[in-house]
Amino acid sequence: MSASPIATARQSLTAPVIDYEPPPVGTTAPCPMPTSTAMHRRTPRPMTPATRPRREAPVPRAAAVFADAALRRVLEVVDRRRPVGQLRAMLRPNLVDAVSVLTRTPSPEGAAALKRVRLRAVSGCPGEPSAAEVFATYTRGKRVRAVAGRVEVVGGRWQVVALQIG
Template sequence: MSASPLVPAPWLTSPVIDCEPVPHPLGQPCPTPSGSALHRVRPHRPAPREAPPPKTAAVFAETTLRRVIEVIDRRRPIAQLRPLMTPVLVDRVLARARAARTGSATLHRVRVRAVDTGGDEVTAAEVFASFSRSGRVHAVAARIERYRDHWRMVALQIG
């Protein structure tokens, strides 16, 4: 029995079209834009207003992220995260806490944005945060959702 060689399908790759403009010669300056192009007035379009997140979601997000950082720094037991997160996330935070750390982290900013409304009530939100450790600033992204009568973190990414 012989194996057939793997041949890539022709639709998987295609050449990239060069979209770059032709460069100007080094001795010539770039053309100056016209006065009308520099003073063109663009109509201002107001951004659509989105529903603000509930205060409970913002408080939950900040509290949970603070606990996550404290668990990673080994200043708090992992058991305190179990009611706040899915079991998969608890395992990931535990794995991250096992790595060697230098210095403790400090949470700086937490922003919450409502993303899903189930009728009149917000049922999910995105969380964006930053924290610093040993002079470096790191980012955190998460998603929280309504779970029964309280909030629960269902996704977490720490940069």
Template sequence: MSPATGEPRSLISPIVDYEPEPLAVPAPCRQPTPAALHRSTPRPLLRAPTTDRAARELPPPRAAAVFADAAVRRVLEVTDRRRPVAALKSLLTPALVDAVTVQAHTPSRGGAAVLRRLRVRTAAQTDGEATAAEVFGTYSRGRRVHALAGRIEVADGRWRMVALQLG
């Protein structure tokens, strides 16, 4: 209550409208003429330059592709608990085996994982032979498609997966 008038004091006060007046709508853009749409290009199209890396890159060895396919399939089977973790010990580094073991203990939703596509690309070479390769591809679980990426390297004369990321 206001002490002078005895009337209840309002806690709400009117707000002054400071919004500017709307601007006039600009004229729409003109439609292009058929001649403008079919005008020839004023400059010739150039080929994209080839990089030296693409020319020097070796195709991955067949053994690397076969190993990558087998390793990724086993990892997916272990994460779905269709295979024991011991099946990975000869294919992955110990730290990677531990990481896959942790992921295998989390419940997966959507059914079993199915490898859809896998590609292998040479990442390092020594004396004309590939010593490391990048692995990337997709797998599906239920109706969802997930990505995967990893790296395999030659150690003691055999391929081993040293990095893996499942999306």
């Protein structure tokens, strides 16, 4: 009995691959191993003075205390533990409206807890800075979230002028 044409066609679908690498062109011998002195030789480098990082201006203590209190109140308003009216002296009017929108849908994950607040002075005029950037983290349930903003001296008092709640 002879093999069917279908069976022979299935057997010839693959062919072995030939391992082939062409000979090197233009070289007669392999590169020699470097000596131990060549491997441990110091390469002369030009001496350059070390650049010191620019030192940031210290943030006023009043700005840090205000930012911490303001962010705590904002999170309490978002959680409906405080009325929105208590933010009017601390935030710009457009930010009070934005925070009041966040209070419309309560979070099922529970209350927010402010964890870490950091400030960086915004360089401006010489002397004590009148503005600072605020970076903070807070937890809601098992998740860690972030808040960012800017505080400035407005009319002799600190006020939150920008706010992003994540």
